[in-house]
Amino acid sequence: MRRIASVIVDVPTLQTNRPFDYIIPVDLIEHIEVGMRVVVPFGNRHIQGFIVDFKEQSDVKNLKEIIEPMDVTPVLNKELLHLGDFLSEKTLCFKIAAYQVMLPPALKAKYDKYLTLVQQEKSNELPDGLKKLFFYQNRVNWKDAEKFAPTSYLYRKAREGLFEVIYEVKSQGNKKKVLYYVPTTENVTEFQTKKDQLPKPLSPKQEEIYQFFVNEFKPHTVKQVEEQISNARAPLNALVDRGLLKKEEYEQYRDPYVNREFERTQPLPLTDDQQKAISPILQAIEENQDGVFLLNGVTGSGKTEVYLQSIQEVLNKGKEAIVLVPEISLTPQMVNRFKSRFGDLVAVLHSGLSLGEKYDEWRKIQRKEVKVVVGARSAIFAPFENLGIIIIDEEHENSYKQEDVPRYHARDVAIERSKIHNCPVVLGSATPSLESFARAQKGVYHLLTMDKRMNQVNLPTVEIVDMREELKSGNRSMFSEQLFEKMQDRIAKKEQIVLMLNRRGYSAFVMCRDCGLVVKCPNCDISLTYHKVTDQLKCHYCGFETITPKVCPECNSNHIRYFGTGTQKVEEELGKVLPEARVIRMDVDTTSRKGSHEKLLAAFGEGKADILLGTQMIAKGLDFPNITLVGVLSADSSLHIPDFRSSEKTFQLLTQVSGRAGRHKLPGEVVIQTYTPEHYSVQFAKNHDYLQFYQYEMMMRKRGQYPPFYYLTLIHINHENVQYVYSVAEKIASFLRSQLSPTTHILGPAASPIVKIKNKYRYQVLIKYKQDPNLPTALKKIIHHFHRDQIKHGLTISVDMDPYSLM
DNA sequence: AGCACGCCGACT
């Protein structure tokens, strides 16, 4: 008999990070399973928890009873529970945090529970009261249903498929709300009457806006109004005061592109390269072998077709597939390729979906209505029970590492799952991370190489232009002579151009040209970001906002200027030197609105522009046949970021963006402008020589004792008081030195590159180790030791095993 | 996280 349940409660603290036992009430015994969420009494309140185990006996005497289950079927199966433990172990997070991250966020939020009648034909079997409820509505509030039928009946019937239990998110705190101005009347006629009855006539500006609403009698945002009438905010509010309009907040919904028709595609004949690459994968699928394949294929070599045909094989075996793609390339173009091949068997999970939509996709997986999931990082937790393959596209992308708790890497989770399911993992990239390629070299991963493009197209030729020489020869424009000539040529030939301004790590900022002051956040040690729309300066770390100063706060000079991401400036310049060119600009300013990213790309794809100008966001995934020239305006800026991966990132970026040129019939050319042409990242990118880059960079990493030669762990110590932070950091470092192996290097304490965020000083200790069995224990000890200070003094200590950014 | 318990100073 299952009498007692062990529950991980939703209280994320050190002391509660263990199971608590509860008695299962007799009438719930047959409805409760491991992996379900339950409501339990904890102290004097009711909280959520996950059942992780059943037992006969408990050491605790006065057990309380479970109050009610929250699910009809478990939300975490055995495997996911195991993965949760794996995560909490590997990343040192609380179990509850690990479980939560695996579920769609809708299950975490506050919710209302409803019942819908799935099998309409059986409505006669329902108890009278329920029958009546379902007669008037197709969804019934759970609490109402309980008035007419025993809870256990509802659960049983839900499990049998008569009902479905639906969660609807109640608190939409994390959904985006937008303020609308809404006419206060039912129709236009009343609207006009109401205006005529006003004691005083409207001001001209108010009248103008009023007429705008008469013409389009529906809710509008300030933004919408201001597209036609500038400075509308104040008069809009005046109209609110005068009773003609009211303010209402609506939820922002996204245009769903879901119900679109997809033209079915058939498997394409594979090239020799593809054939060679796919056969060991197919073999692993066939033989239920786990293992990691690193598919190193140059841009345009047809990795996606290899994925598609591997998945087909998996589906033929009746199994399921997970495909991870970086969020940024999760565009309709990408999704279409999977939908077109596998149709309704595909679920898509990405950040653009609302909570409800994400939940719906997740339910499709859970109910086994789909067999393939395409999604960003968290899709790795898709609750499939019969996985046949896991694919991680653009394996080197850092978005696979979650930067807040739990700080997991999707690749590690994928490998853990592949061992459980005995299925292969395929890591695909034209420029694999050094870590992965090194493992492939050592034979830990199987290396599969595709070094030729499909359609017998060659990789584009790359020309490096030394901008110092350009300057010397008197060319002060941002386009070198070579690039400019080629641009003219392409425009004449009606071919398309991609121009990338490499500004990784930069955003718009305000600087005084006289004294060089950059306006910084008063709470954080970081430059404020300029927002053109509102003419404000914002801090990306703490949300501080201020009006852009007109004179320098330091020297009172009025030569205070706004330095953009640079794309606007390039656009202006293009307008001067190539006035006939049609330009689409893609940067944070033009793509901040949801869906605008896709729209701009679609317009470019339809040939509505000659030049696509953008920041590194354009480097990935575009595949348009007419692009024959790629220009990189400044290759250097990502080289000088203080990060041991900056060379790798630069090489990847240059290679990726070069890969946009000449993917189909027309040959491609690339021009890279740089002030450091001799840098190896630039030189190896010129020759598309990943291998050489790899060897050189490995040497650098070895010298610097960085991954993949050493593992890293980064500890952040934050507090308002500098001295206190430093003393804690100092204690941590010396404790570690006493506990860890002598071959382990402990660096610091040192101030973090961003020394202050939200008025808290940040210090860090970096651990480099090859293997150190004592590390997890030592880290846990540190966390325990400073636990008291953490709650008492607002000290925070965070540990990132395998950090991606050292900021 | 929340809340009770408990031990010290200031008050009707």
Next chain:
DNA sequence: GTCGGCGTGCTC
């Protein structure tokens, strides 16, 4: 004598 400050410890 009592009220309330918050430091400490527990929650099945």
